[in-house]
Amino acid sequence: MGGYYIIFMSGLRASFAQDFYWGTSTSAYQIEGGGSNTDWWRFERAVGTPAVETCGVACDSWNRYEEDLDIAASLGLNAFRLSVEWARVEPHRGEIDVAVLEHYGRVLDACWARGLAPVVTFHHFTLPLWVADAGGFESPDIVNSIAHYARVVAEALGEKIAFACTINEPNIVAQMGYLYGFFPPAVTDWARFRAVNETLRLAHRAMVDALRAGPGSYPVGLALSMAQYVSVNGGDERLASLRREMEDEYLKVVQDDDFLGVQCYTRHDIGPEGMVWDFEGERTSMGYRYWPQCVEYTLHRAAQMTAIPLVVTENGIGTEDDTQRIRYLAEALEGLRRARRGGVDVRGYFQWSLLDNFEWTLGYGPKFGVVSVDRNTMTRSLKPSADWYARYVRHGPSPTANGEGSRRRPGPTLPELTD
Numbered sequence: 001m002g003g004y005y006i007i008f009m010s011g012l013r014a015s016f017a018q019d020f021y022w023g024t025s026t027s028a029y030q031i032e033g034g035g036s037n038t039d040w041w042r043f044e045r046a047v048g049t050p051a052v053e054t055c056g057v058a059c060d061s062w063n064r065y066e067e068d069l070d071i072a073a074s075l076g077l078n079a080f081r082l083s084v085e086w087a088r089v090e091p092h093r094g095e096i097d098v099a100v101l102e103h104y105g106r107v108l109d110a111c112w113a114r115g116l117a118p119v120v121t122f123h124h125f126t127l128p129l130w131v132a133d134a135g136g137f138e139s140p141d142i143v144n145s146i147a148h149y150a151r152v153v154a155e156a157l158g159e160k161i162a163f164a165c166t167i168n169e170p171n172i173v174a175q176m177g178y179l180y181g182f183f184p185p186a187v188t189d190w191a192r193f194r195a196v197n198e199t200l201r202l203a204h205r206a207m208v209d210a211l212r213a214g215p216g217s218y219p220v221g222l223a224l225s226m227a228q229y230v231s232v233n234g235g236d237e238r239l240a241s242l243r244r245e246m247e248d249e250y251l252k253v254v255q256d257d258d259f260l261g262v263q264c265y266t267r268h269d270i271g272p273e274g275m276v277w278d279f280e281g282e283r284t285s286m287g288y289r290y291w292p293q294c295v296e297y298t299l300h301r302a303a304q305m306t307a308i309p310l311v312v313t314e315n316g317i318g319t320e321d322d323t324q325r326i327r328y329l330a331e332a333l334e335g336l337r338r339a340r341r342g343g344v345d346v347r348g349y350f351q352w353s354l355l356d357n358f359e360w361t362l363g364y365g366p367k368f369g370v371v372s373v374d375r376n377t378m379t380r381s382l383k384p385s386a387d388w389y390a391r392y393v394r395h396g397p398s399p400t401a402n403g404e405g406s407r408r409r410p411g412p413t414l415p416e417l418t419d
């Protein structure tokens with residue numbers, strides 16, 4: 001009898017409590033400030049790395065999280081994505097900082113108190129120094145150490161989690177860190193890039209098992225960076241090998257997860273030598289294409305390759321021009337609606353990002369926020385795109401892309417996704 005019960009239970013997927021989640025996405029290092037115990041902090045200070053500036057206090061959200069959550073709630077959102085910093089939780093191997101876990105417990109409580117379902121990412125780009133010094137994702141030991149960290153956090157916070165992402169964009173960790181040398185540890189080597197991807201997939205699986213052990217029963221998935229890849233000048237072969245490493249191998253290992261987090265920003269043109277940057281057409285401040293069509297495209301691709309629910313855990317645009325952001329979001333969300341109408345099982349959308357924050361190697365240059373942050377006073381100010389997003393969430397799409405004249409209906413209409 002017990003055996004049947006276990007078989008039955010293991011076939012069950014944790015399900016989502018809401019029909020549709022509307023949120024914004026953030027990560028610990030990019031907004032909290034003071035991430036001094038991480039590989040990134042050291043990378044920003046090392047001579048010869050491409051990092052343009054240091055993270056420092058970021059948005060001081062370690063101290064100002066209630067203000068941030070007030071803003072998110074005021075937009076009418078029902079979810080908030082954040083990450084827990086491993087380097088704070090376990091500053092040295094095996095040494096757990098209980099005060100840090102209590103802090104994150106207060107952050108999750110503060111989310112629920114405002115009607116925001118907390119979506120917790122366990123690893124978002126940064127490693128504790130002791131992990132990086134032990135070889136980071138090139139050491140097989142990391143699979144056990146990251147699963148142990150996930151277990152410790154889940155044991156403390158599991159009951160407060162709405163759903164969880166194990167690792168944020170493992171494929172970008174591998175690509176930027178081991179193929180392009182743009183992230184720590186600044187390696188450029190195809191074989192090492194592939195090996196790190198493999199280790200990251202093992203780490204993901206070990207973390208899923210750790211989180212499913214409870215307490216709490218919440219959907220667990222991976223947040224994968226996806227893009228619309230287009231072959232140019234005969235780049236078919238190159239495209240196939242890049243996409244296999246960046247997407248397909250990951251899509252194979254997520255089949256048993258509760259959902260897949262799809263993160264997309266753009267389209268990449270791939271020629272025989274790799275990424276082609278010389279193209280006609282509109283760009284974002286990241287240098288890549290303005291391509292809101294990527295949402296509809298990647299949702300369809302993910303739906304073709306997996307049989308699990310999807311959540312857009314990140315989408316947005318780095319731009320100084322907030323009207324460009326509104327246009328981008330309107331087009332991206334239109335694509336999401338079309339995909340949903342076409343039968344794609346998509347359960348949420350998280351705009352990247354609530355605040356203008358630390359954009360890794362590019363520092364504070366690119367502005368992804370719907371809220372700006374004064375770098376001297378830390379004052380938060382809503383941009384027109386914040387109001388636009390709030391109206392969209394409450395009332396659905398407006399007849400014009402700039403949000404003028406939106407169809408106002410009385411009362412909260414969350415989740416508003418059917419036409």
Ligand code: GCO
Nearest residue numbers: 027168169172314352359368
């Ligand atoms: C990523 C990360 C975010 C970025 C965002 C904008 O995709 O690189 O998840 O940390 O800030 O994507 O580039």
